[in-house]
Amino acid sequence: MSAKPYLTGHYEPAVDEISATGLAVEGTLPPELTGRLVRNSHNPKPGITPTHWFKGSGMVHGIRLRDGRAEWYRNRWVRTPALDGAPYMTEQGPDLTASTAGTHIVEHAGRLLALCESNLPFELTPDLDTVGPYDFDGTLRSAMTAHPKTDPATGELHFFGSSPFPPYLIYYVADAEGRITHSAEVPGATAALKHDFALTTGHVVFFEGTVTFDPTEHSGIPYSWNDGTPARIGVMPRGRDGAARIRWFPIEPGSALHAANAYEDARGRIVLEAPTVDREGFRLSWNWWVGAPGRGSEPNARSWTRRWVVDLAAGSVEEQVVDDLAIEFPTINDEFTGTEHRYQYAVSFPDHNGLGGYGIVKYDRRTGARRIHEAGDARLPSEAVFVPAAGATSEDDGYLLTVVSDLKQDASQLLVLDASGLALIATVHLPRRVTAGIHGSWIPDTALDEGTVRG
Template structure:
């Protein structure tokens, strides 16, 4: 394919390239940031966030949230002082475009790829690396993660060190949403592909060694889009919604890059971590971007606890020991870019899956418009009580991916709290636990950008009174575009520790 799009494309008409989403190109370092309010004692570490940020004006197409070069934004808090730095993830494609001074790859929908001599032979007619979704640290590796591909390793100061293949053991890459078991230190990953094998899973040990190489999940025999996963003590939990890739049709102009086929329904796969046979349950079609968490219902739980695990409030049904509970944000169908494809009611949903019977029962816990849910990551794979999510206040129309409120849930006791952010567009809330504190003790962190003047802030919100809003606001020296996922890295955390 050539270096120019085959159909007219005007990036100025793309909603997700303007306003609070508009990319920035300047890389900034600044120390001694101004703090409004009071930073809590013990909040000492680094907050990082990744997100799509085209280095040059896009050509061909632009599809949020899948397109765009990765840019990391970091806030370092040390003994009450704060500094900020942002850096592009410099993949080989970004370096080639910087040499050319313009975009050479088109968006995923246009499939525009450069040829020689515009790029070296090893980059000609290839897809662009897009490590713009998430950032995690595991076993001393700081990784910028793509939708499904090789992550890129970063230095502690966010310089790009190169493509990470885990010693060549995972050459096809991993998901943008690995899950680290806080009890074992293992990081469990999956990877989907547009060619066989269409879906694999792997395990990376706490020291960074690949304990289980790519293991094919045979029940998937065609290319599907799978964004997130969950983990329990026994299972890797994968939600297979009917979003199918049609690369040949897209290249020929006869099909879409991703096609929604609701007649195929949605499956949940339970992949035993011990390598046993895959279990699955099916239901009517729905889409899921993000899980909250999953856990096993244990033999040692009381009947009341099992009932609470079923419905989230202690009032829903019964569920036997051995079942799997999955909380997630549900949508009626897949929607990409600014067009929703019609009403798409979402909300917080709990699915209880019986691995033996192959059945699932879903309960809608709340129908509020939320996304980007997070828990205290020390509870990954275990029963959680509280979660936070970006939300809508209901007072204005927002683009997909834009939120003007944060919402917190108590899924055991029931109820939720909302903090309307006013003129601020807020991002994913990330939990920073209080050192030595109990589960749930700490603060929620996020970036926010004022829609009226473009000013960006780093917010610190108390977990014990989140609806009261930030107790500290830190002015960021540049606008931080709305992005995707982040992580909190406490100072002094062991290199092989869990994702924070």
């Protein structure tokens, strides 16, 4: 077994694809949980040791729930050219189909899309078999971020393509039927890493941190921390002429991979929150991602929630660290995307001093309260996906779905937590330990009934 940390412990890859039916359930699954939980992970084939965690081929895991039963579990590699060794860089330039497809999986307009930010999406069937690369009928002319945002009011999908070479940033909007209706090159963007972004009712919010393109980085992910790269927030009005009116605001050095949410407050200011690492935090994470000697701690050990308040009228930014708990993978009730949310969820990690542990965190942004569902010894939960309860009457009226990797039992379970108090409602026992992964989505069967998922 390789000593690379991203191939050991919770991250040890699955060696094959399996299917299992009739999964054991403890507790009672709410009947409205009828659909699929699908989540992605970096999972290289046996015998393959990638030079960076992010270079591992994508494997999607799915759990099918219906009418209080757990009908099946299955896992499938996303069959891209890269899975069989095809290079990303060719004599003709980048091959946007040579994707790991291992970062996220979302549904839009009838398609399940496995995503990696340097490539085209890959379409999957509802049973997780690979259909092939998807370019929005030839209208997607760049790579696609792994973190698109769905506007809950319109059903539009907002996303971007970024590159270390001009054009550095292209913004796209696809309508609810999956047609790209708008695209624009964004002026003022640089080669700084852009992994995620945020949407408000009136603006698109980009984040350029202190990590930028570095051709001397040989891990296969050519980015590194650069103190000479200014960190910035870009605020772009939504609409056809928005790109021409983008404004860039300098902020303190840092790197943020994932935005929790953004919104316009009562004074018209842009409020953005995201887990952020400083220089040392990035070094610790990067050393783990590449398996460098003396790596010390695992990723996210210095990842603290930061809030920026951008005053467009004054041209200023206020920022502060609002919590000192090491967390990542922030989520919310997606119906509040772009509007002010009260509750926020995340996965907690041990910090750089080895203090704390794994768990699911809930923040009440109104009161400042923080609640943690502790995962237990040697148990790492995945990103908590919020699913609203039937007839929900409040923002946190729903469930959190998370898949736990249990090293002591060499097993995994799907936990269903009450999103209001984090109490355990039900446990689904899976037929194997699921490799710790990145992001995923809940795809309800109402989407199938409405014909918005093909297969």
